Amino acid sequence: MADFDEELDASGLNCPLPILRAKKALAGMDSGKVLRIIATDPGSVKDFEAFAKQTGNELMESGEEGGKFTFLIKKA
Amino acid sequence: MEEKKFAIIATKGTLDWAYPPFILASTASALGYEVEIFFTFYGLQLLKKNMDLKVSPLGNPGMPMPMGMDKWFPILGLALPGMEAMMTSMMKKKMASKGVASLEELRELCQEAEVKLIACQMTVDLFEMDTAEFIDGVEYAGAARFFEFAGESDICMYI
Numbered sequence: 347m348a349d350f351d352e353e354l355d356a357s358g359l360n361c362p363l364p365i366l367r368a369k370k371a372l373a374g375m376d377s378g379k380v381l382r383i384i385a386t387d388p389g390s391v392k393d394f395e396a397f398a399k400q401t402g403n404e405l406m407e408s409g410e411e412g413g414k415f416t417f418l419i420k421k422a
Numbered sequence: 423m424e425e426k427k428f429a430i431i432a433t434k435g436t437l438d439w440a441y442p443p444f445i446l447a448s449t450a451s452a453l454g455y456e457v458e459i460f461f462t463f464y465g466l467q468l469l470k471k472n473m474d475l476k477v478s479p480l481g482n483p484g485m486p487m488p489m490g491m492d493k494w495f496p497i498l499g500l501a502l503p504g505m506e507a508m509m510t511s512m513m514k515k516k517m518a519s520k521g522v523a524s525l526e527e528l529r530e531l532c533q534e535a536e537v538k539l540i541a542c543q544m545t546v547d548l549f550e551m552d553t554a555e556f557i558d559g560v561e562y563a564g565a566a567r568f569f570e571f572a573g574e575s576d577i578c579m580y581i
Contacts, residue, residue, distance in 0.1 A: 360521040362449040366531055369452035387521070400453045 348407060350382035350418055351375065357386045357414060364390045365397050368419065372403060375421050380406065383417040390415055428455045429572040431580045435464030437475040437510060437525070438485075442581050443468070444528035450577075451535035459532075460568040462542035465581075466549075469541055469556045473525055476510045488512060533559060540567060 354371045356364035364385045371381055383394070391408065394417045398405035407418040428450045432443040443465075447457045461469055468475075479485050479500045487495075495505070517524075523531075533539070543562045546553060553562070561567075572578050 358521045360523070362445050362452070363521070363523050366448055366452050397453065 351379040353382045355384045360387050361389050365393055372421050377421050379421050381419050385415045425456045427575040428457045429575040429578040430459045432459050432461045432465035433463050435467030437477040440468050440475055440525050447537045448528055448531045451537055458538040458571045460540045462545050466545055469560055471557050476506050477513050478506050479509050
């Protein structure tokens with residue numbers, strides 16, 4: 347997985363908390379910085395795609411590691 | 423790009439029905455929407471500092487019952503004293519164990535995100551509600567105030 351600047355562990359949280367926490371984390375970051383998110387909610391896979399599409403932040407990577415979902419989002 | 427607008431009317435005051443307005447409002451604001459929720463009738467319970475909402479299996483055949491309770495307690499059994507409190511406590515435990523946010527947390531996130539919360543003044547008067555029991559930051563207004571925003575909204579729903 348590529349480099350990232352900050353990490354957010356949203357494990358155990360259910361919809362819509364992973365998205366809300368990610369939004370908050372991104373708000374405190376500079377443009378171009380990358381946030382790595384870890385989530386266990388299977389719904390978060392589609393949700394982060396939709397989040398990126400609607401907010402303009404780029405979803406660079408989306409994957410699964412040992413039952414956890416990981417995402418890399420670059421702040422627009 | 424101009425901000426999209428999302429208008430909600432929240433009319434229900436039970437634990438289960440309190441979720442959709444707060445989940446959708448907080449998510450929409452995270453996606454960049456400007457959001458207003460107009461609370462009317464039983465929906466006003468969602469604005470109380472102490473929400474203390476209940477869920478009832480009565481009149482709700484779609485509600486999943488734990489341990490096959492629906493077989494042991496047909497409709498009349500669900501009306502037994504204590505049944506509502508028991509179902510409410512079971513539902514809250516289940517939500518916490520599945521990582522579902524509490525209503526208080528979601529409501530706070532909405533307020534942080536500047537979701538506008540509007541209480542129906544007519545309902546407040548009708549039920550003689552004490553506004554001191556409501557959270558701060560609530561605006562009190564009528565139907566025309568709702569349309570001012572809803573008329574320009576991209577999404578509008580009634581819950």
